[in-house]
Amino acid sequence: MxxxxxxxxxxxxxxxxxxxxxxxxxxxxxxxxxxxxxxxxxxxxxxxxxxxxxxxxxxxxxxRNGVTIRRMIEQYLDEYEKIRPLGKTKNATLKAIKETWLGEINDSDLTSQKLVEFAQWRMSEKGGGVQAQTVGNDLAHLGAVLSVARPAWGYEVDPLAMPDARRVLRRLGMVSKSKERNRRPTLEELDKLMVHFFEMQTRRKAQINMPKIIAFAIFSTRRQEEITKIRWDDLDCARQAVLVRDMKNPGQKIGNDVWCHLPDEAWAIIQSMPKKEKEIFPYNGKSVSAAFTRACPLLGIEDLHFHDLRHEGVSRLFEMDWDIPRVSSVSGHRDWNSLRRYTHLRGMGDVYSKWSWLGVILTG
Missing domain, CATH: 3.30.160 (Double Stranded RNA Binding Domain)
Known part of the structure; x- marks a missing residue:
């Protein structure tokens, strides 16, 4: 009593x-x-x-002694990383969240109010002043941890805390999906990049062959992290195809190996590469990205990312009147909704049909 x-x-x-x-x-x-x-x-x-x-x-x-969000995240990173390695962004985001004040909250004390407060704090100057898209990503990655914490580990997590918080934050306009980019490089911008990187190669022969990398990214529609993983053993000459390992996919980033067709231009670029290493493009992916990122502002090219080359490649195929199945056989997309995000048409026809740089690239 x-x-x-x-x-x-x-x-x-x-x-x-x-x-x-x-x-x-x-x-x-x-x-x-x-x-x-x-x-x-x-x-x-x-x-x-x-x-x-x-x-x-x-x-x-x-x-029972409560377990903190920090400990939950650490357990998730430890156990699930062994089963299926997480993407770099998700890993970094979860590690950052566990170091915030939210990481000190006990499982049973986590409420929708606390999550809303965390989102508001993240958008404040003290929390980093992030945009609604970043808040959405933070909560999505944390939600993955909470979704297994109760059924898998028996932690006292309110199953309605996250959905309730996201519902409130959507109404307040404080969470949103990432904005779709429609940026594509112009031929003039590509001219500047080619001149710049060919000059760099003249001065330093050991430099990454960025002209081939850039052209291959466009004609193959491959991502930067995929390009540097391709091996000579991954080619199927009979089908003019390449096995893209660990292709990025929201539900499966690791072990998602997909065969993709290589258009003639991309195939020709591969055949022009020397067979000195097991990888066709034996470069460090981060170095490729860094070289591209440094060059653009130096050449007066604004807001162009390496990933925009994939947009260019996919859009080019549609401009050449390829149908959806044929384009997806190159890009590796599984459905039209995800493929549509990469499609921003400027007209019809192939603007690269008389691109003078392709011949230079193949012999360079």
């Missing part, structure tokens, strides 16, 4: 402390107390808590 004791505060008001003590076999197995300003509130609390604690397993759950 619960008991209530009263005491006078310094301001002459009365405080009512409600206490619950549960004994089994002559020993106390659980006790809890809380202070109220009104006796009726203390009585109501005792009645509610005694009803809750009478449920099977309630005392055991109440006695």
């Amino acid at each position: 619960g008991t209530i004791t009263s005491r006078k505060r310094k301001d002459n008001s009365t405080a009512y402390t409600a206490q619950i003590r549960i004994n089994r076999d002559g020993r106390t197995v659980y006790q809890e107390s809380q202070t109220f300003d009104r006796k009726l509130a203390a009585q109501a609390w005792i009645k509610r808590r005694e009803t809750e604690l009478s449920e099977p397993g309630a005392i055991e759950r109440a006695n």
Whole structure:
């Protein structure tokens, strides 16, 4: 049974402390107390808590030491990284979240209100001043952890906390999907890049062959991280195809190996590469990205990312009047919705049919 004791505060008001003590076999197995300003509130609390604690397993759950969000994330990164390695972005995001104040919250204390507060903090100057898309990504990655924390590890996570928080934040405009880019390089911009990188090669022969990399990215529609993984053993000469290993996919980033057709221009670029290493483009992917990123502002090219070359390649195939199945056989997309995001047409026909740089690239 619960008991209530009263005491006078310094301001002459009365405080009512409600206490619950549960004994089994002559020993106390659980006790809890809380202070109220009104006796009726203390009585109501005792009645509610005694009803809750009478449920099977309630005392055991109440006695357990809570686990923090930080520990949950660490367990997720440790266990799931062994089964299926996570993407770099998800890994980095979760590691950053666990170092914030949210990481110190216990599992049973995580509420939709706390998640909304975290989103608001992330968008504030103290939390990094991030955009709604980043908040959406943060919650999506954290949601993956919470979705397994209760059923897999038995942690006391409210299954409605995340969906309720996301519903509120959507209404407030504080979470959103990433904006679709429609940026494509112009031929003039590609001319600048080719001149720049050919000059770099003249000065330093050991440089990454960026002209071939850039052209191959366009004609093959391959991502930067995919290009540097391709091996000579991954080619199927009979089908003029390449096995793209670990192709990026929202549901499966590791072990998602896909055969993709290589258009004639991309195939010719591969055949022009020397067979000195097991990889066709034996370069460090980060170095390729860094070289491209440094060159663009130097040449006065604004807001162009290496990934935009894939947009260019996919859009080019549609401009050449290729149908969806044929384009997806090159790009590796599984459905029209994801393929549509890479399609920004400028007209019809192949603007690269008389591109003078292709011949230079093949002999360079």
